[in-house]
Amino acid sequence: MAADDDLPGPRPGFLARLSAIETIVVAIIALIALAGLMLIGKGFYMKAKAEVSQVLLKKSFEAQLHGEASGKPWPWADFETTAEIMAPRINRSAIVLQGASGQALAFGPAWLSNTPLPGDEGTSVIAAHRDTHFRWLKDVSSGDLLVLTRKDGRRFLFRAGEGRVARWDESGINASASGRNLALATCWPFDAIEPGPMRYIVTAELVGEQHPVPLTTGSVSK
Template identity: 70%
Template sequence: MSDQDTEGRAGFLARLNALETVVLAGILLVALAGVMLVGKGFYMKAKAEVSQVLLKRSFAAQLHGETNAKPWPWADFSTEAEITALRIGKTAVVLSGASGEALAFGPARLANTPAPGEPGTSVIAAHRDTHFRWLKDVKQGDLLVITRKDGTNLTFRAGTSRIARWDESGINADAPGRNLALATCWPFDATEQGPLRYIVNAELVDDAGPSTLAAQDMSGKLPVKSF
């Protein structure tokens, strides 16, 4: 074999080794990206589960009289109630103020609406793909139990559900009676945020049966923003 052939073979092997190195590096990068994505998935799941434990612990502390209990020191919200849909067996801790941080961790009461059980319409909102994923399963007549942080237990009976624009919700926070509105984005299977909201109306039930409520004034327009 001539020197020229030897040099050509060596050059070919060098190029082959370089190509193999590039391919191997690409495979390693893809594998690393996969590991990172899986790791992120586990991290997000673990974060969600830990946060729910902390929220429940904070709410339990409030039930025992700790007025300044927060789930974690830097939280810009506090826990104020717990909602349970009896028939479908779903429970969630309700947070104060529907800020972006609060809605990331659970349902939140809109700050400009009364507390559940107080005169008017209390509005609780949550994301459709997480904490209010079950809202579509609530049927007319279902009982919704709310435990407030002062230990008061309130039972609401679900009424009609409807779909409305966020800025034309028809919810009047000052409506007669003691009402509850649960709101989330619609449609439930959408991948992007849209202008429509799914709203379940409910009214307070007393020991003697359904409370007698005046017809709700639907002229008010309480915006129900991003969930």
């Protein structure tokens, strides 16, 4: 009986026994699965890039503090390291890059170059992604100390104020306002998946400069 061949027993392989249409269906399902895997991979790649690059950036920044490198972490980079920001209470730190192009933001928090340098007169703005480098920004509470080391070796202490939420084009941050201030910005709400127009902003006020200038970043590990 020909039909008996279909019965369970030693098989020539599942795929071989499928009809043409069934093969198509299997192929489609496989494709969907593959697409899913690729998206997951891409997502994790972004996160990995953000993490790994910080290690490289840290190296480059330390070299910069010693007056060696040009500030480019790798030769083809489109940006330079400018500072390191630390939040000692929650034990977090990140290397800040110059220029907030999408490219730079993928690697680290970015200092908006149309604002003064942190520690200079005016309000300096540093922005980073809410799901990578500034994931911890929501944990910064009022009164926390923020330590900022600039590439010229000067180290400033800022005291964080209350966080607030504003539209990206109504930030209310005035770069040339009087006083030495720092504003940290990231996207809000923190757990949303769509990019949106709202930003979470923590403003911090300069409380002093730390002396003497240390030559290491003295960064805290995660």
